Amino acid sequence: MEPQRSALLEVKGNVELKTPLVKASSRLPLPGSRLKRGPEQMENALEPAKKRTRVQGAAPKMNISRPRAPPLSTAAHTQSQTAAQKVPKKTGPRCSTAFASVVKNQKPVPAVPAVPAQKPATSAAPPVVGVKKPGKRPAWDLKGQLCDVNAELKRCREKTQTLDQENQQLRDQLKEAQQQAKTLGTERSTLKEELARVQAQAEQGQQELGSLSARVLELEERLGTQEGLVQALQKEQLELQEERKVLATRLEEQERRLQTSEAALSSSQAEVASLQQETAAQATLLAERGDRLHGLEMERRRLHNQLQELKGNIRVFCRVRPVLAGEPSPSPGFLLFPPGPAGLSDPPTRLSLSRSDDRRGTLSGAPAPITRHDFSFDRVFPPGSRQDEVFEEISMLVQSALDGYPVCIFAYGQTGSGKTFTMEGGPGGDPQLEGLIPRALRHLFAVAQELSGQGWSYSFVASYVEIYNESVRDLLATGTRKGQGVCEIRRAGPGSEELTVTNARYVPVSCEKEVETLLHLARQNRAVAQTAQNERSSRSHSVFQLQISGEHAARGLQCGAPLNLVDLAGSERLDSGLALGPGERDRLRETQAINSSLSTLGLVIMALSNKESHVPYRNSKLTYLLQNSLGGSAKMLMFVNISPLEENVSESLNSLRFASKVNQCVIGTAQANKK
Ligand code: ADP
Ligand code: MG
Numbered sequence: 001m002e003p004q005r006s007a008l009l010e011v012k013g014n015v016e017l018k019t020p021l022v023k024a025s026s027r028l029p030l031p032g033s034r035l036k037r038g039p040e041q042m043e044n045a046l047e048p049a050k051k052r053t054r055v056q057g058a059a060p061k062m063n064i065s066r067p068r069a070p071p072l073s074t075a076a077h078t079q080s081q082t083a084a085q086k087v088p089k090k091t092g093p094r095c096s097t098a099f100a101s102v103v104k105n106q107k108p109v110p111a112v113p114a115v116p117a118q119k120p121a122t123s124a125a126p127p128v129v130g131v132k133k134p135g136k137r138p139a140w141d142l143k144g145q146l147c148d149v150n151a152e153l154k155r156c157r158e159k160t161q162t163l164d165q166e167n168q169q170l171r172d173q174l175k176e177a178q179q180q181a182k183t184l185g186t187e188r189s190t191l192k193e194e195l196a197r198v199q200a201q202a203e204q205g206q207q208e209l210g211s212l213s214a215r216v217l218e219l220e221e222r223l224g225t226q227e228g229l230v231q232a233l234q235k236e237q238l239e240l241q242e243e244r245k246v247l248a249t250r251l252e253e254q255e256r257r258l259q260t261s262e263a264a265l266s267s268s269q270a271e272v273a274s275l276q277q278e279t280a281a282q283a284t285l286l287a288e289r290g291d292r293l294h295g296l297e298m299e300r301r302r303l304h305n306q307l308q309e310l311k312g313n314i315r316v317f318c319r320v321r322p323v324l325a326g327e328p329s330p331s332p333g334f335l336l337f338p339p340g341p342a343g344l345s346d347p348p349t350r351l352s353l354s355r356s357d358d359r360r361g362t363l364s365g366a367p368a369p370i371t372r373h374d375f376s377f378d379r380v381f382p383p384g385s386r387q388d389e390v391f392e393e394i395s396m397l398v399q400s401a402l403d404g405y406p407v408c409i410f411a412y413g414q415t416g417s418g419k420t421f422t423m424e425g426g427p428g429g430d431p432q433l434e435g436l437i438p439r440a441l442r443h444l445f446a447v448a449q450e451l452s453g454q455g456w457s458y459s460f461v462a463s464y465v466e467i468y469n470e471s472v473r474d475l476l477a478t479g480t481r482k483g484q485g486v487c488e489i490r491r492a493g494p495g496s497e498e499l500t501v502t503n504a505r506y507v508p509v510s511c512e513k514e515v516e517t518l519l520h521l522a523r524q525n526r527a528v529a530q531t532a533q534n535e536r537s538s539r540s541h542s543v544f545q546l547q548i549s550g551e552h553a554a555r556g557l558q559c560g561a562p563l564n565l566v567d568l569a570g571s572e573r574l575d576s577g578l579a580l581g582p583g584e585r586d587r588l589r590e591t592q593a594i595n596s597s598l599s600t601l602g603l604v605i606m607a608l609s610n611k612e613s614h615v616p617y618r619n620s621k622l623t624y625l626l627q628n629s630l631g632g633s634a635k636m637l638m639f640v641n642i643s644p645l646e647e648n649v650s651e652s653l654n655s656l657r658f659a660s661k662v663n664q665c666v667i668g669t670a671q672a673n674k675k
Contacts, residue, residue, distance in 0.1 A: 294454065294555065301404075305405065308397070313635050314605065314662060314665050315636070315663075316638045316660075316662055318377045318380045319385065319418060319422060320381065320642045320643075321418035321642070321643060322384065322644065323383070323644050323645065330646045335352070335354075335644060336352040337352075337380055337382045349376055349380055350374065350375065350376045350377075351642075351656070353373045353652060354370050355371050355649050376660075377659065377660075377663055386432070387425065387426075387432065387433055387434060387435060387439070391436060391439040391440070391443075394409060394440070397409065397635055398447075399447065401444070402448065402548060404550070404561050405634065406563075406628060406633060406635070407563045407629065408635070409563075409564065410568055410637070410639065411423050411567050412598070412641065412658065412659065413568075413639075413640055413655050414572040415538040415570030415572055416538075416570075416648075417648070417651075418641040419570075419641045422639055423437055423542075423544075423567040424438075424523075424567070437515070437565050438519065441460075441515045442512050442515075444458075444548070445510065448550075455554045457551050457553070459548075460508065460546055460547070461509070461549075462518055462544070462547075463501065463506045463545045463547075464476050465543050465545075465625075466542050466543070467541040467622050468539060469589075469590055469593050470620070470621050471621070472487040472488065472625070474501070476504070477505065478505075487504050488502045488503075489624055490502055497628060498628070522542070539569050541568050543626070545562055545564050546562065546564075548562070548563060562628065566626070569594040571655055572591075572651050573595060596620060597623070601623055604616055604619075606661070608630060638662055640658070640659035
């Protein structure tokens, strides 16, 4: 770049130089002297120069045009001096060199100014300044005028001569100038070429410069982008460094925690190992304890059974209901509950009923004597006894049922003596008045749950039927099955000891709620059956049966037994001596059926007690249905329910006598139904 640029500058310098050069030559002191010539002379003097100029071309043209410059120039050397002074100012050292060379070539030029020096202004303009013209001669002075004209002519000739010399000088000068112009023209064309070349170079340079500028711009732009990118990256780097720091801190933290965890883990592993050992030892111990527990459970069952046997496989409890609102209070001493040998703390087991024999009193005329009847049972419940107290006494029997012994609990007594109250409970769903059935089942579910901890699992299936007039009816029937279909008692299968009631529902139960639902359904079904004339519930036996099945899978043990809760029909008798109407005949038949089944029950118990070879189970549907729960391994409990009223004394005595007979029975050693 630099060399090109310097070449360009050089050319520029030369170009600028031209004008002053021309000016310098134009300021030659030609015009000053020319003014004094006549128009024709001047024209003639200039003509050859003009012609040459036209032939020579551009450079001389420049020289020629200049002579039209200020015509009054007198101090040519002053002007050239001024020009010479001006040029260096404008062009610098190079120009001054060029000018010097030009000035050098114009050797005659300094001679030109010498002309006016040699011929001062006085000679150039003598008529104006130097010579005083003689005043105008009068017209008649022709001689004087001729003399003047001759003088004038003489001056003109002299001047012409001078001018010719001057002209010659100028021609020489012109020639030289033309020579110089030619040289300059050559130089100019060289320079022009050089200029063209340099311009081309400059153009190329310009183009290159342009493309380079574009490139520079592009690069600058890219640089800008890159810088932006770099900044962004730097920012990102900073952020990443920050993040790295945070992560490093976290990593450290995690490592610390990991170390802690590892330490904890290793200690835990050690602990686990020791715990595993301990567990293994405990498992062995547990197995041993399980064996022992099982042994103890079996021992408990054996002892429990032994206790029940000692208490008697047939037990009789007497319960006297309270006097109800609106009922006459019995005379004091009608019913007495003498305390046991240990005093009042002993639960009562005896009952005394006093009865005046009216007929004997009438015959003798003396006041009727009072006969006292004493009875003793396994337990006596006076009128104030609560339901839970009653249940406590029978809960042991419920335990026996779970242990695999068949259990049968009866409620015996005349109508209105409190059988249903004892078995099912009082009205209104009062939990305190709940009877034996709901309490027994709740107890069973609770004990079964406890035994599940020892590996026993229990299931329960309930059925509820009534036996009316020696026909069986399902109390759990629902929908279309209600009151339809004849229920028959059949063996569960050929050769099977188990009995089942056909067309009756057997409902699996596992909680009290389900049992409540069943009892409610049974009550509804009973209400549908009864009429105003026929209070059927008191004329039929209600049998709630619960089949209990227990299994100890780990030891391959199974046990199962039925728990029967029977609300017997009213035990009252009809006076056969009375005249009976047509409706009462049916009632008599009913009563006979009831009496028959109740006496059959007594007979069966007697036969079992006496270990007779034939037990008359088949004599009634009730004993037939309950045969597996009577005798043998079975345990039996009979509640004898008594009315506290004096008017019921006869029936009460009958009930107490029946119960006493049963109470005297001892049925052989019970055997658990183990399979
Ligand atoms: P049953 O079933 O023997 O015919 P119920 O159980 O129906 O006799 O009892 C007759 C009436 O006596 C019912 O109103 C019953 O609520 C009431 N009752 C029976 N026993 C008791 C008792 N222990 N406490 C209070 N009320 C009783
Ligand atoms: Mg009843």
